[in-house]
Amino acid sequence: MGSITTVSHEARLLCRQNRLTNTAGVAPGYLQANLLILPGEYASDFHNLCLRNPVACPLLGMSSTPGNPRTVKPAGCIDSADFDVCTDFPKYRVYKGGKYQESRTEIASLWTETHVAFLIGCSYSFEDALTAAGLPPRHQRTKSVVAMYRSNIPILPAGIFTGAHCIVSMRPYRLDQIDRVREVTRPYLSTHGEPVAWGWDGAKQLGIADITKPDFGEPQIFENDEVPVFWACGVTPQIAVEAAGENIEGLVFAHEPGHMLVTDWTAADLENLQSSSI
Amino acid sequence: MGSITTVSHEARLLCRQNRLTNTAGVAPGYLQANLLILPGEYASDFHNLCLRNPVACPLLGMSSTPGNPRTVKPAGCIDSADFDVCTDFPKYRVYKGGKYQESRTEIASLWTETHVAFLIGCSYSFEDALTAAGLPPRHQRTKSVVAMYRSNIPILPAGIFTGAHCIVSMRPYRLDQIDRVREVTRPYLSTHGEPVAWGWDGAKQLGIADITKPDFGEPQIFENDEVPVFWACGVTPQIAVEAAGENIEGLVFAHEPGHMLVTDWTAADLENLQSSSI
Missing domain, CATH: 3.40.1640.10 (PSTPO5379-like)
Known part of the structure; x- marks a missing residue:
């Protein structure tokens, strides 16, 4: 060793x-x-x-x-x-x-x-940067696992991998914080980069019916006027494997x-x- | 010159x-x-x-x-x-x-x-390869412009470019030709690669209601038992510009x-x- x-x-x-x-x-x-x-x-x-x-x-x-x-x-x-x-x-x-x-x-x-x-x-990987910008992710403060959901964003087919959809992770932020949250995570292209959707309209567009029931991880608490902010998630390959059956x-x-x-x-x-x- | x-x-x-x-x-x-x-x-x-x-x-x-x-x-x-x-x-x-x-x-x-x-x-760019494989695109034979449609595949946001959806081009093929069509176009990763969807179910999934009414280009003729095969299309950046408004x-x-x-x-x-x- x-x-x-x-x-x-x-x-x-x-x-x-x-x-x-x-x-x-x-x-x-x-x-x-x-x-x-x-x-x-x-x-x-x-x-x-x-x-x-x-x-x-x-x-x-x-x-x-x-x-x-x-x-x-x-x-x-x-x-x-x-x-x-x-x-x-x-x-x-x-x-x-x-x-x-x-x-x-x-x-x-x-x-x-x-x-x-x-x-x-x-x-x-970008959570330290969010914390440094005064935007610490809720699940770090509550010592829980980030909430993850199945979304309707199609994963584009490659060979045997067809028919999968993207998993997204979610962190609550206020609407007035979202521009800064997008800016901070944007350079992290190799670790999902900026959000794929945000707000309650964003949740609806992704086909997420109940934010209190994540498909993986644990539900997160929304404070004050916070809304969900969604990033693509590396659990997605597991969904591609499920779809390949x-x-x-x-x-x-x-x-x-x-x-x-x-x-x-x-x-x-x-x-x-x-x-x-x- | x-x-x-x-x-x-x-x-x-x-x-x-x-x-x-x-x-x-x-x-x-x-x-x-x-x-x-x-x-x-x-x-x-x-x-x-x-x-x-x-x-x-x-x-x-x-x-x-x-x-x-x-x-x-x-x-x-x-x-x-x-x-x-x-x-x-x-x-x-x-x-x-x-x-x-x-x-x-x-x-x-x-x-x-x-x-x-x-x-x-x-x-x-991959149409010559399709022709060489005995799968010439219909629109080349009929001297028309390939049919292109607005789809519901979301383009993932980047900065000012949010809310756009993918344009797809369409070529008719028989179901028994699709495996080969996917194989031939798969290596062309830099020119859209393999199809994003195929079949009448695929058209439905993409939200294309009427195949006879493309949003760009010209309608294509379906022969025998042919079904639509869809590839992502480089007209998409224009849709991103429209969405940025x-x-x-x-x-x-x-x-x-x-x-x-x-x-x-x-x-x-x-x-x-x-x-x-x-």
């Missing part, structure tokens, strides 16, 4: 040991990542899905060789020699034939040499919503990330 | 002289481009719009310096020393305050030193739908285009 050198490495170790669950607010300044792992024969279609839907599925990195869960490209994503994509998320979900099977704290015993891992940008043979793994990987990238890497092609 | 060296250069000259209108099938093998030109203060928002919506607005190139209509980056897009974005499309549309004003054969007299031009991928001061220019720029890029450049960051 390498020596612990960074706050991000330390956070990954805590996740590996299952001493952390919800990673919101963990290792401030470091980018966090969603996960999708699938058999290699579907990797090309999934890669195209990311390129065609970069707001919901911004590609941050992938396992460098099929079958190797211990290194990730591009360089810089995980600097530590002490890494395993099968253990370093706090919790995993297992899918078979497009159906959720179970949640687990590791997937090392299920990983095969055909598997390819994809790291997808996460909106937790029996077209996928073999096991698919993903992170448990809200339980992310802490990477070694920081906001300073955002511009390079956008121009890197994986 | 430089000497005419390529089929693509020759086609541009014919367009400049207004001896060509609909460019479908012109200069086979060369990629064609949609156009949006807007005052420089909106260039960053529009650039983000392209990055966030790459299926509808795949960014191929842009004018290399604000105010210079005669060169385009990245290199290779237009090799000729004999080029002007203000004359080399067969026809232009002029917008003011989000409203269409008029169509013209050139915009040289309206261009100002603040203007920035964006070239957007066009689905005409009075938020844009100054004149905006675009191509007339179906009247494209013939670039010097070929299908062989597709992979480089996808990994280039402009």
